[in-house]
Amino acid sequence: MLDANLTQQLKAYLVNIREPIELVASLGDDAKSRQMRELIDEIAALSDQITTATGDDARRPSFLIRRTGTEIGVRFAGLPMGHEFTSLVLALLQVGGHPSKAAPALLDQVRALGGDYHFETYFSLSCANCPDVVQALNLMAVLNPGVTHTAIDGALFQDEVASRKVMAVPTVFLHGEVFGQGRMELEQIVAKLDTGASARVAETIAAKEPFDVLVVGGGPAGAAAAIYTARKGIRTGILAERFGGQVADTMGIENLVSVPHTEGPKLVADLERHVREYDVDIMNLQRADKLIPAPEGGLHELVLENGASLKARTVILSTGARWRQMGVPGEDTYRNKGVAYCPHCDGPLFKGKRVAVIGGGNSGVEAAIDLAGLVAHVTLIEYDTALRADAVLQRKLHSLPNVTVVTSALTTEVHGDGDKVTALSYRDRTHGTMHRVELEGIFVQIGLVPNTEWLAGAIALSPRGEIEVDDRGHTSQPGIFAAGDATTVPFKQIVIAMGAGSTAALAAFDHLIRLPAEETHDWEEAAE
CATH class of the missing domain: 3.50.50.60 (FAD/NAD(P)-binding domain)
Structure with missing residues (x-):
């Protein structure tokens, strides 16, 4: 799982572990479970402070990073590679007793939170915003015994994502209810839990x-x-x-x-x-x-x-x-329920589905190219009479078999069933005719x-x-x-x-x- 470069980097970090930890794996017979087993064994081989054990968590594959002999730990359901590899490294170090570099006053605020908080975060490996949320909640789980956190790869647990109607990452659940979506820093999460924090900050400022x-x-x-x-x-x-x-x-x-x-x-x-x-x-x-x-x-x-x-x-x-919004009926209603603005973050949640990209500039065409490798079909809709992206991007786009380009089109409405997006309507600006495209996702890329x-x-x-x-x-x-x-x-x-x-x-x-x-x-x- 780890190449020579990552192995050497990780080994250098793991010397900072102060207290022994164990990696408790709950695995199945699938390919991802075998990859997780390989990853866990490779990590354990890099430090005599790390041991492995077998677990029985319902989510498989998953593994718990736990401080030996305690309940301090965090869980990853899925392989924390890509952008989440840093989250994995920090979790290993912090569960192992290495101190956080966050502001001491903020760390004390986390420790002082009373009550129990059971968090679950759905992420995608291509999401640049997800690590901030995962790392913040992992740190809270290490610092406060009342906090637990499981980070879940939405692309790996598709049935779970569908049943919980997760259509954007990161999405955080607290006690089974949606707590927040999008990029959140530790201060923001703590402020939502510590209701007096905002007033104290205002007084200080x-x-x-x-x-x-x-x-x-x-x-x-x-x-x-x-x-x-x-x-x-x-x-x-x-x-x-x-x-x-x-x-x-x-x-x-x-x-x-x-x-x-x-x-x-x-x-x-x-x-x-x-x-x-x-x-x-x-x-x-x-x-x-x-x-x-x-x-x-x-x-x-x-x-x-x-x-x-x-x-x-x-x-x-x-x-x-x-990001500029379309300003059409249904856009606000289905934001994070199929209407998205970050193809890198949310694209993996639409694997095998039909999506549209709104906008024919560089951002829109790049998004369509990226999504075409994940989804069943991409319809790119551009208001102008021609795409405005660089020629090299247009050539790549037109070479893809599962992309349809529609120009001179004005998006008029986003349709849904109350829970998620089901279609998009647009008007042909040349002939005035109306068209409806059945799909599950819409990525808006029309400027700032x-x-x-x-x-x-x-x-x-x-x-x-x-x-x-x-x-x-x-x-x-x-x-x-x-x-x-x-x-x-x-x-x-x-x-x-x-x-x-x-x-x-x-x-x-x-x-x-x-x-x-x-x-x-x-x-x-x-x-x-």
Whole structure:
């Protein structure tokens, strides 16, 4: 199961195990069970701290990683390879007593949770968001004896997925009821269980002193801006609804100059690691609700959704964008019940089924190509008269026997039976005729919408809702700057967002040093 490279890496990690663990396998006679047996034996052979045993869990194949002589452990139903291999490594280490690097206060919060919590998470091996959820719940199960967690490969347990109506990953069940769907970090999970957490966080944020620069958004533009301002020695804060933003949902990235290939989750981790090398106050998982520009000579105010507010001498807006929705009847009703926006994450749940991809740009055509290798049939629907994707992608698409391309088509409705998607209707824009496609899944890939609704009335926005900026990132309000996909910059690319974030940071610094010196700041003294 493990190649020589993975074997050597894993062996190096396993020396950090402090307490003995056992791998308790519940296996059948199928091929996956034989693969799991092979994987378990290979892992056990790498450390004298690991032993194996036979279990009788109802889910087969599955295995429990348990601290020997205790009830501390986590279970994987399926082979945790692909994106979940990191989850496997962390589970082995943490069950084996290796400490987590999460914030001590957050770990104490997990330990203090009272009651019992039985979690189950359905994942797919191609899902880039699933490991965050699996790893968070695994850590909770290690820290708190009242928490149990089983991570389940949805593609392997298809009957279970169907009976529980799981049509998107990650999907988390708590005591058999849906607890959450989509990417969740440890802080978010704990906040849902610890009802007083949000108020405590709001109180802490409200007590913060004003920042010289407050960056709103933690994607490539926001990370670059925070790094550049922090390097100037000025008081910098960064507020993010989700550090990394849209990049966290991106798979292969091959156009980031000097980095031939990386993946979104890895790039996000690298961005956050780089920001944390500087004295930046990171306020993650916080949503901005209102911006109040400063009166002349005053401080800008940012009001958060939790009721707290922050003040700053300058603000850099880098709120990014989100997937555009079709806006047709049935889309909201069947979201995560057949309507999906991440083919890499949810594609394996539609193995052998019929799906549609909405959108003929690069994202849509790439999605159709990927899905064609999993599903029975793909119908790609494009509004324009021709596909807009790169020629090389179009050639690959047209070579696939189980793909139908429909152009000049407007999707008009998503149909379902109350539980799941059953069909899609579209209108032929050339002839005006209506058509219905029977299917089980719809993947929407029609571009992005800037996250700027909350800024209406505070700064100038374009008709498309983008923040209007000049070549230095200035907005219509003095002391407020913007960068990245939320702005009127013509090309939405990671490398361009990083450059724009750096530009906005330098412009903010230039603005600060030209302000009247009403009070002395440490960084100003250092510059003299």
